[in-house]
Amino acid sequence: MAWMLCKCGETLSTVQVPNEIELYVYTDFEMDEINAMEINDPLDIPDPERDVWRCPHCERIHVFDGDKVIKTYVLEEDEEEENGEK
Numbered sequence: 001m002a003w004m005l006c007k008c009g010e011t012l013s014t015v016q017v018p019n020e021i022e023l024y025v026y027t028d029f030e031m032d033e034i035n036a037m038e039i040n041d042p043l044d045i046p047d048p049e050r051d052v053w054r055c056p057h058c059e060r061i062h063v064f065d066g067d068k069v070i071k072t073y074v075l076e077e078d079e080e081e082e083n084g085e086k
């Protein structure tokens, strides 16, 4: 997966390295396992189970299973603003 079109219309690409798109997301358990490994080269750190991309425009979070987006999280609107309450 090198690029995708976000629902907001933004083209997300991880062709450029480094980039602001791809997030490396580990659980606390996974971090423990990684910390227990004897890693000398940062490149030896195992990849996260899922690729996670964040759109810099709308801040949607896209979660991949392989090359397929399986989940998209949208930034929640501020309810107070939405209802006009203060």
Ligand SMILES: [Zn+2]
Pocket (backbone or CB within 6 Å): 006, 007, 008, 009, 010, 055, 056, 057, 058, 059, 060
């Ligand atoms: Zn977007």
